[in-house]
Amino acid sequence: MLEVNQAESIILSLVQPLDADKDVETIDLLNSSGRILANPVVSKLDFPHWDNSAMDGYALKFADVKDCSPENSISLEIVEEILAGSKPQKQIQPGQTARIFTGACMPIGADTIVIQEVTQREGNRVLILEAPEPQAFVRYRGSFYKAGTPVLNPRIYLGAAEIAVLAALQCTQINVYRRVKVGIFSTGNELVKPDQPLKYGQIVDSNEYALTIALEKMGVEVIKFGILPDEPEILQKTIAEAILNTDFLLSTGGVSVGDYDYIEEIITELGAEIHVHSVAVKPGKPLTVASFPNTKCLYFGLPGNPVSALVSFWRFVQPALKKLAGANEAEWGPEFVRARLLQDLNSKNKRETYLWGQLNLGNDGYEFKLAVGSHYSGNLINLAGATGLAVVPLNENFIPAGESVRVLKIN
Ligand code: AMP
Ligand code: MG
Numbered sequence: 153m154l155e156v157n158q159a160e161s162i163i164l165s166l167v168q169p170l171d172a173d174k175d176v177e178t179i180d181l182l183n184s185s186g187r188i189l190a191n192p193v194v195s196k197l198d199f200p201h202w203d204n205s206a207m208d209g210y211a212l213k214f215a216d217v218k219d220c221s222p223e224n225s226i227s228l229e230i231v232e233e234i235l236a237g238s239k240p241q242k243q244i245q246p247g248q249t250a251r252i253f254t255g256a257c258m259p260i261g262a263d264t265i266v267i268q269e270v271t272q273r274e275g276n277r278v279l280i281l282e283a284p285e286p287q288a289f290v291r292y293r294g295s296f297y298k299a300g301t302p303v304l305n306p307r308i309y310l311g312a313a314e315i316a317v318l319a320a321l322q323c324t325q326i327n328v329y330r331r332v333k334v335g336i337f338s339t340g341n342e343l344v345k346p347d348q349p350l351k352y353g354q355i356v357d358s359n360e361y362a363l364t365i366a367l368e369k370m371g372v373e374v375i376k377f378g379i380l381p382d383e384p385e386i387l388q389k390t391i392a393e394a395i396l397n398t399d400f401l402l403s404t405g406g407v408s409v410g411d412y413d414y415i416e417e418i419i420t421e422l423g424a425e426i427h428v429h430s431v432a433v434k435p436g437k438p439l440t441v442a443s444f445p446n447t448k449c450l451y452f453g454l455p456g457n458p459v460s461a462l463v464s465f466w467r468f469v470q471p472a473l474k475k476l477a478g479a480n481e482a483e484w485g486p487e488f489v490r491a492r493l494l495q496d497l498n499s500k501n502k503r504e505t506y507l508w509g510q511l512n513l514g515n516d517g518y519e520f521k522l523a524v525g526s527h528y529s530g531n532l533i534n535l536a537g538a539t540g541l542a543v544v545p546l547n548e549n550f551i552p553a554g555e556s557v558r559v560l561k562i563n
Pocket of ligand 2: 339340341382405406412456
């Protein structure tokens with residue numbers, strides 16, 4: 153049985169990121185939220201494009217006003233008014249100024265802005281009541297960004313700020329990595345869909361919904377193969393087809409040690425090499441990770457228990473997916489924080505144990521509150537509302553309240 157860190161590094165080493173040439177598509181900027189940029193972006197323009205004013209006020213020569221104060225004010229002639237978006241017409245001479253507004257271009261001859269709050273207008277003249285700093289409130293051309301250097305690096309996720317930058321650069325069509333394709337199916341003769349009547353002994357397949365949502369949230373294209381019975385021929389036929397058209401294939405159930413847990417046997421017959429068979433983690437001990445000879449698809453046989461399936465997904469599948477999708481290594485996660493425990497943590501097993509609850513920001517950093525109720529991997533109910541998984545390390549079985557622990561951020 154592998155330790156969690158060993159399983160994690162084996163899984164990540166099996167993943168080849170999407171290709172920066174072949175796996176790229178051009179899309180509208182407005183549809184690019186959450187996508188991953190494929191190429192560096194460079195602008196031909198400096199930012200700001202022109203020297204301009206950061207405030208409403210007066211553009212003038214610093215030398216004219218450097219000694220002024222309320223007692224020693226200086227009167228300047230206003231030679232023009234410059235609005236944002238218009239081109240200055242006059243050159244500022246000694247003793248002159250231009251009325252200027254935020255974002256408007258600096259006139260030639262002026263080097264400083266005096267804000268209007270420290271001035272007094274008198275017809276076509278203005279009294280300057282306070283000496284500014286030299287070059288005050290001038291946003292110089294190129295002071296934020298110099299044309300020709302990379303403004304955005306590839307492999308970053310696109311959010312509001314990155315998309316705003318691309319909009320400012322007038323890049324309305326951009327190259328991003330294609331969406332990753334992930335196939336999912338649930339195994340078990342006992343399973344029914346949430347909208348089907350439940351007969352005695354049956355269990356609702358919640359895993360399909362859980363995985364669909366978790367994957368779609370990551371921008372993945374989800375291909376659903378539904379519920380498959382514990383019948384080797386049907387399972388084998390579906391898997392053989394699915395691995396040809398997906399980047400990852402995820403199944404739940406059938407990877408434990410029961411008589412009807414066929415997954416490993418079936419994929420071995422399909423030529424799979426099994427890299428992970430089980431992990432010293434609770435929940436989620438049974439975890440099959442396999443590759444196939446004639447396809448790049450990576451197979452993840454997740455445990456059937458709903459909590460185990462999700463914990464395995466968050467801990468192992470999600471980072472692998474981010475690597476596959478083209479994201480920077482810094483983005484792969486999983487994201488751990490340290491939090492102070494509000495209750496004792498107990499673990500009665502010899503595995504790295506993940507206990508679910510709420511992660512909140514207190515006065516002295518994060519605090520972790522254990523979910524009430526059973527922490528059995530089949531108890532999906534109290535996983536709802538959880539925002540973190542507190543970790544009890546391997547071979548430890550008690551951590552008292554007040555201690556700081558590692559918590560995996562979820563949802
Ligand atoms: P298995 O790993 O197939 O032995 O399943 C372990 C437990 O998880 C059993 O109690 C199953 O009924 C339950 N289970 C398996 N698949 C699902 C599913 N898709 N949704 C909800 N529960 C499941
Ligand atoms: Mg089963």
